[in-house]
Amino acid sequence: MIPAGHLPILLSMSALLLTGSLALSPPKFTKVPKDIISTSGGVASFVCQATGDPKPRVTWNKNGKSMSSQRIEKIEFDGGAGVVLRILPLRAPQDEDIYGCVAENSEGKVSVQAKLSIISEDLLPAGFPKIEKNPQLKVVSRTTSNGRIKQLRSGALQIDNAEDSDEGKYECMASNVEGVRHSSYSRLYVRDPRVYPEERIIPPHFSIIPPATQEIVPGSSANLTCVAAGSPMPCVKWMLNSEDLTPEDDYLDGSSILKLKDILESANYTCVVKSILGIIKANTQIIVKSLPKPPTFLVLIETTATSITIAWDNGSLEPVSHYIIEYSAKSPESKFKAMDPITTTRYSIRGLSPNTDYEIRVSAFNAIGQGPPSDPVEATTLKQAN
Numbered sequence: 001m002i003p004a005g006h007l008p009i010l011l012s013m014s015a016l017l018l019t020g021s022l023a024l025s026p027p028k029f030t031k032v033p034k035d036i037i038s039t040s041g042g043v044a045s046f047v048c049q050a051t052g053d054p055k056p057r058v059t060w061n062k063n064g065k066s067m068s069s070q071r072i073e074k075i076e077f078d079g080g081a082g083v084v085l086r087i088l089p090l091r092a093p094q095d096e097d098i099y100g101c102v103a104e105n106s107e108g109k110v111s112v113q114a115k116l117s118i119i120s121e122d123l124l125p126a127g128f129p130k131i132e133k134n135p136q137l138k139v140v141s142r143t144t145s146n147g148r149i150k151q152l153r154s155g156a157l158q159i160d161n162a163e164d165s166d167e168g169k170y171e172c173m174a175s176n177v178e179g180v181r182h183s184s185y186s187r188l189y190v191r192d193p194r195v196y197p198e199e200r201i202i203p204p205h206f207s208i209i210p211p212a213t214q215e216i217v218p219g220s221s222a223n224l225t226c227v228a229a230g231s232p233m234p235c236v237k238w239m240l241n242s243e244d245l246t247p248e249d250d251y252l253d254g255s256s257i258l259k260l261k262d263i264l265e266s267a268n269y270t271c272v273v274k275s276i277l278g279i280i281k282a283n284t285q286i287i288v289k290s291l292p293k294p295p296t297f298l299v300l301i302e303t304t305a306t307s308i309t310i311a312w313d314n315g316s317l318e319p320v321s322h323y324i325i326e327y328s329a330k331s332p333e334s335k336f337k338a339m340d341p342i343t344t345t346r347y348s349i350r351g352l353s354p355n356t357d358y359e360i361r362v363s364a365f366n367a368i369g370q371g372p373p374s375d376p377v378e379a380t381t382l383k384q385a386n
């Protein structure tokens with residue numbers, strides 16, 4: 001007889017032997033990807049998962065070939081036995097293909113395929129799904145229990161007793177026989193209510209948005225002010241392309257003034273506002289403008305006894321808002337007299353004296369101011385006809 005105390009040990013040893021020899025199994029799909037009809041610019045999301053022993057690894061291919069693109073995202077779950085393949089934004093025709101999912105372990109290999117078709121937005125059939133309301137950013141307090149996530153008939157997603165692991169990006173998907181439509185995504189933040197009570201959570205927003213564009217003359221300075229609020233208070237910084245311009249110590253107070261001096265080149269600056277609740281940005285385009293160049297090719301078109309008609313070229317590719325003509329009778333004591341602004345490049349000056357020498361010049365204006373005058377053109381009015 002075996003002493004009672006030894007029995008459990010023998011039993012568990014035989015159980016070990018059993019799992020070692022009999023439980024190995026080749027992979028079998030538990031989730032297979034479905035064919036997708038989506039839109040150009042939209043999203044395709046294929047899901048593939050398998051079981052087996054040892055746990056299989058799942059991989060994706062595009063018509064048998066491996067793929068890599070910035071538009072492709074592979075999200076593993078179940079320790080690599082499941083992979084979501086996401087392609088976005090979709091482009092036709094290069095993404096239209098057969099996508100293969102392969103599950104493999106030491107005992108075998110299985111594969112399954114799904115087809116992706118893409119329709120351009122202007123050719124969608126009438127019944128193609130439409131997203132009427134995209135999900136909204138949300139912050140909730142953390143609590144815990146089970147069976148918490150439900151999809152409501154309205155299309156809402158309800159999560160009871162939020163846990164830290166619920167935090168992340170959420171999107172919804174609408175599908176019917178015509179195709180699939182993904183909403184934009186939104187973030188869910190789960191916060192410790194002792195640190196962030198719900199009423200104190202306010203996503204970052206601007207209180208002072210810097211100007212979208214600012215035109216300046218070369219060598220001048222500008223102060224760009226960006227102020228933001230929110231709870232928790234967001235940090236604010238300025239960037240020029242990918243370069244940080246604000247020292248890290250200056251981050252925390254929800255506002256930032258970028259002081260620019262002796263600006264010589266046009267550039268785009270970005271105010272970046274960031275808190276745990278998200279990032280918002282505002283761009284300011286600094287445009288360095290010079291005064292307009294003098295008009296060129298000032299020519300005499302016609303003279304009469306009392307009028308002179310001239311025309312000119314606008315002399316610069318930069319936008320000109322208007323011109324000013326100045327003229328003067330040619331004599332040592334007379335001065336140039338300015339006429340009212342005009343927007344044409346041809347003009348008849350009237351009310352002149354007959355048989356008189358005149359000097360005429362034109363200058364251009366833009367948003368910055370008046371440019372230097374052109375070289376003067378000389379003209380003599382005709383003798384008065386009797």
Ligand SMILES: *[C@@H]1O[C@H](CO)[C@@H](O)[C@H](O)[C@H]1NC(C)=O
Nearest residue numbers: 220221222223224257259260
């Ligand atoms: C920018 O702010 C400084 C003070 O911080 C001031 O001296 C300067 O005149 C301002 N420049 C412009 C262009 O407003």
Ligand SMILES: *[C@@H]1O[C@H](CO)[C@@H](O)[C@H](O)[C@H]1NC(C)=O
Nearest residue numbers: 265266267268269284285286
């Ligand atoms: C700034 O952005 C505008 C609009 O996106 C672009 O047209 C312009 O070329 C940019 N300027 C510079 C200096 O990068």
Ligand SMILES: *[C@@H]1O[C@H](CO)[C@@H](O)[C@H](O)[C@H]1NC(C)=O
Nearest residue numbers: 314316317319320321322345
């Ligand atoms: C000046 O000439 C440029 C290029 O020909 C043109 O784009 C611009 O509109 C002109 N401006 C005026 C005020 O005529």
